Structures are given as structure tokens and as C-alpha cells.
Amino acid sequence: MTDRDGPEVSGSRPTWSWGRLARIGVLVALGLALIDGLLVSRERRVESEAWSGELKNAPGPAIADATRFMLLESSAAKRQSAVAVVGSSITFGPDLAPDETLTAQLAQSLSRTGVSRPVFNLAQPGGNPRTSVPIAAAFGTHPVSLLLVEVFVPAFGDHEGAPLPPLSSDELALIEVASPRQTELLRQAGLLPRWSERVETGLVTAVRKRWRLYRLRGSLWWDPEFTPPYLVWSVRRAVAEAGFLPKRFHGQTTNVGRLPWRKAYVGGERPGENQRIHLLSERISEPDYGELRLTAELAREAGVPLVFFEVPVNLAFQRAFNLMDEKDFARLDQLRNLLIDRMAADGLDFLPAPELPEDAFLDRAHLTPLGAQILAQHIGDSIRQDLSTQLDSAGRH
């Protein structure tokens, strides 16, 4: 067997000198500078997509701070006209083309009726009730015209699963710019960064400001053109379109056909168990609701109007596959009523979801382009009046 502890025996090693090392260091630095130069046009494109609601944040570890900081670091006048939307994958729209997402269609809907506003998609797949907290905190010193926060009722129920995850360093960087009164609220909630996290956050911010490749990493990541799997999916799509494989991929970014659920689940096929909505009781989960209330308090401190908009559960889907039993339906209904009452009692602005047709859903909650369009229209109709009033008021000033 191999001797693991002995020094590695290699053949003739190149002769290294300090001068040679320095030359290589300079070449690497020049290469990185060149890449940053080449990314100038890319950054412009990303920015243009961000202001039209078409740019999505990246998933997983590379949550793109590009979009968030593009919003925060824009001019005050531009930022204060923007609508920021926070939520989970339902709002983010991983299955939709950029111009089909809820945010893009909301921007289009507002524009059609003469209230043209940039709409920022700050949602992220896997988003939870805590996702909106750092964003609302950042608006303390960098306010926008309106904050919309997704509410998926089952997420606030008594459910199994891990506790809410801690905030990432990108999210802590948002908290760093909170106003003093917001900072006090965050301190009471135990969400202020520790000293070591502040060190990392400071470094991340410094690097992000100076290095374009790092700043854009999230959006480069998400853009299918930049990911190796894109090639695999392109081949898969071609094969499917030639009829050799089924034209259906659940929840895939390059979904072949993006079929509504009735057309996707055919021939006795059933969704997986994770599509079931199961609540342990009708009680509201206090930790999750606490995050929602904290978001509202932070937004109030920032003077940013906040609307919680409901994204609907596809009950027909649950019934069709007997995923939920009668107890589940009753619990969900009770939970929704309790949540609405509680939010009303706390003075939180809640916009119930409209009735959506069956073709509006891909699965238990994710939306088809049609679903996103109807929901965007519904939200647009509700907020248009407020935004027009703001516009008039700004005009008078």
C-alpha cells in the first residue's frame, strides 16, 4: 500500500526563483484585470435586466448579491422608484423564462397602466420567512418605494423540519447598513452579526466593490450559458423533442415544454410525497411568524410601505392525487384564517391570492407563465393606486 506520510516523489521539478514567481503573479493579476474588463458589458446587461424584473438571483451557495446591491447602490432617485419583491422559488420562477416571471410580469402590468416602475426580483429558491428580514433591514438607509413579501401559508404552519438557517455573509452585509433603530430591533431578535461575522462581511463588501468578477458571480452562475449542465440539458431537450424521451421535466430550469400539472402527470403518474402539504396542527409557527412581523417592523422603521401577498396552494392538485386528507384541508383552512386574523390584528397589509385556474400551476404551488401573469395582474391592480399616489406626491414636492 502507498506510504501516505512520505514526501511526494516527483520527477524533475522546474527551477523556481522569486523573480519567476513574481512574473507569474503579475500575469495572473493582469489576467484577472482583463476578465474584469471583458465583464463591463455583461454588468450593463445584468443591470438592465435587474431593473426590468427579469434578472433572477442565483440559487444555493452563490446567492447573487449582484441584484441586491445593484438596487442599494443605485442613485437615490432611481432606487426610490423601485418595487422590491421578496419570496421563495414560487416568486423567483426557476421554471419560467426571465420575462415570464412574476416580477417581470408585474413590471409589465404596471407599465401598461401608466405607472411604470422598476420591479426587482429579490426572491430566491428555498427562501423562507427569514429571507425578507435582511432586505427590509437594508432599506433602513436605502429605501425603495414599495416592498412586496410573498406569503405561502403552509410555510407558517406547524410543520416538521429544521430550524430557520442562520443568515449568510451576503445577508449580513445587508444588515450592516440598517438604520440605528432597525439595528436595535435586530439586536432584540438576536440577528446581529458576531464580531467575526462582521470581519467577514466587511471583507466581502470591500472585495465586492472592487472586483467585478466577484460581484457578478451570482448572475454568471445562474445564466445557463455559463453552466456546464446547460450543455447536458440542451442535448436532453433535443432528444426529447425528437420523441425519444418524455417531454417533461419537473421543476427544471430548461423544462421541456413547461407543462401545467394536469398535462404533466399523465398515464397514472403521481407526484412525489414531498408535494404533499402536511401540517401537524392548525397552529401558527411562532418562529416563522416572528420573522414576518420583524420584517414589517423593519419596513415600518424604514418608512417603506410593505404588502404581504399570498401565493396560492394548488388544492385541486392535492385533491387529484389524494395527497392531503380532509384533516389536512381543514388544518390548512384554519391556519390561513388564523394567519389573516393575526396579521390584521398586528396591522399588517395582507393581499389574499386570487382564484387561479388549473393551468396556472406546474405543481403544488409553482406557477406557469399564465399563473404568474394572473397573480402579477392581481398584485398590480392592488398596488397601482398606492404607487400613483406616491408618484403624485413626489411630483408635488
Added chain:
Amino acid sequence: MQLLSWSYAVFFGVVFVLYWLVPNGSLRKALLVAATLVWFCFGLWWHALCAVAMGTTSYWTARWIAARPPERRGIPTLVGVTIPVGYFLFFRYLALWSGFDPRHAETLPWWVPNPIFVPVGLSFIMFETIAIQADLFFGKLERPGSWWSHMVFTLYFPTRLIGPLRKYQTFVKQVGAQPRPTPEMMATGLSRIGIGLIKKVVLANPIGTFALFNMRPEMMFPGASAVPLLLGLYGYWFFLYFDFSGYSDIVIGTSRLLGIEVPENFNAPYRATNVSEYWQRWHMSLSFWVRDYIYTPVAVSWRRSVWGAPGGAFLSMVVLGLWHGIELRYIAFGAFHGVWLAGYMLYRERLRRRPGVRRLASTPASRAVGWAMTLNLAILSHVFYATPSFDAAVLWAKTVLHGLVGH
């Protein structure tokens, strides 16, 4: 402090400069110990105390073993091995066994440590300190060395998050042995860090995104296509390889910048042509630890039985699986590799002694078959890691089989 963070880069930069400014070996040991204590404090300060306590108890038990004649070292060695295992079980599993529900902090008894805050590097310290005691018992290590040597070995921060597992006797003599940095040291260290970063950022991250997306439970339903699930699992293995070996490269590279060679962890595991070779190429520092401290003693004590060596191999693999967690899926992973390795050993001992079989086994065609079989079985066995439970792994297998053979 994560390895891939800006704080770590700055912290290491400061340690690097100070390390080479300090003139002699003993002071460098003290510097590395102090640096590691600061590094621990970036997380939770009491983790530093735990590491110091583990290092100190290891030092005292090692001295106790060394003070005894070789034939009377059994009890101190047993104590020396039990203590780190006890630390490990106390911090990692006591909460689980006490019925703690992570969503409800109030279910944690006051005397039980929260498993969310398991001390950093706990399992690595356990393995490495056990190795010291065992090496003294088997006579591979003559003297336990000083308390400072134990501390620098136990605490050494670059290896605390991801390994690799080191040997005390090899490591300690390298600390401070180099009088000054050389261009070769810098070139090999920096290039190794660069390779690690490319593996992690450019390869592992996108492959991992793709793989984990395809291994989600919603992809597993009756009638689902097997193609994305298989691509997901194959992708997962490559993600794991690039991720883990990328991190290992960064650790090896940073250590080289300090003039210290730490063991390799991976050696192109995709080139293995049998399971024995696979484990000499995959997570090598752990598999060699298991070989040295579980397999070899068991195989030696069972040497009179035909099943001694295969039995030792099986047991070693089950322990290796259990190290990842006390869950059915990890036991299944270990048992799968145990049966495979034991079977291969029996084949090697029995069948390959026959000239005809040996000739056939050495042909390029049979080596190619061996390579394909090894790689595919190794990847398939990772279904137990890529899915969240044993049931989910079974569901994955059922869905794939269903997808491949039709309705």
C-alpha cells in the same frame, strides 16, 4: 471560519508572515498553537478549550502508555482510546439519544451539549489522538513528545475543518524544520491552492448544483425517467470528488506555504480498477487510518481463520460508514463496501492464485472491465450519501429500475 472565506485568506496571510519571521522551531509551534486558538475564537471560543482539553488528555495518556513496559500497556491504551471516543459521543450523539428536537430548544436538557455547536474538528482530533495511543502501544512511536508538540499537532488549524488525517510523528518534526521559505515551496503551495480553488469553484459548484437538483425527492416518482436521476447520482459523485479534493488541495497548499507536508487525500480515484485500489485513492487519509487501526489489528487477531482478513475488511468499512453518522444509510454504505471489499479479497486470495485466472485478470480487457465495474459501483454506492435517508435511497433505486426496465 470557513476555508473559502476572505477572513481565512487574511488570517492565513498574517500567520504566514509571522511564522516566517519567528526564528526558531519551538516558537513557531507556539505561534501555530496561538493562531489556532484565535482561529477557533472566530467560531465559538469554547471550541478552543475542547481542543486543548482533548490534546492535553491525549498527551497525559500517551505519557502513561510510554511509562509502562510494552507488555503492560493494554489498560492505559484502552483509556487513551476511550477518552477521545467519549468526547466524540458526548458532543455529537448525547443530544440525539436524549430525544432533543432541534426545532424546540427547550427539549435540550441542561447537561447535554447542543449538537448544532459540535466542536470544530472533533472527529479529526478523535482519530488523530487515537492513532497516537495505538502507535505507542504497537511500538510505532517511541516517545510521546512534549505538551507543545501535542498541542500543535492537535490544534493545527488548516486541517481542522476537512482533514486530511495526519500522523503525529511525521507532522511534529516538520514544524519549524524549514529555516526560511523557498521559491519551490511557494510555487508548489500556491499552485496547489489554485488547483483546489478551480476544483471547488469552477467544477464542484456547478456540478453540485446540477446533481443536487436532480436528486431532489420530487424527481423520484413512479414513471419518472431514469436519465436525470442517474445523471444526478453520477454528477453527485464527481461533485463530491471535486469538492472534497479541492478543499484538500487548499489545505495541502497552505501547509506547504508553511513548509509542512500533510498527507494526500485523493489520488485520481476514477482510475481505480478494483475496490481495494479505490480505497487507496479515495479519502486516503481516512481509509489508511481505518486500515492501520481497525483492519490490521482485527485481521491479525483473526489470522487463523479464512475469514480473518475479509472479516476485518468488512468491519473496517462498516466503521468507516458509521463515522459519517449513526444512520441506516451510512451503515448500508459501509456494509456495501465491506461486502465488496471482502469479496474482492477472497477472490484475490483464492481464484487469482490459479494461473489461468491470473493470466485472464492481467489482460487489458479485464482491467477495463474492472475499471468500469469499480467506478460504476463506487458511484452507485453514493446513493446513500446523495439522498437524505435510507428510504429515499431505496426509492431512488426503485425509480431508476422502473425507468430503465419500463412499466
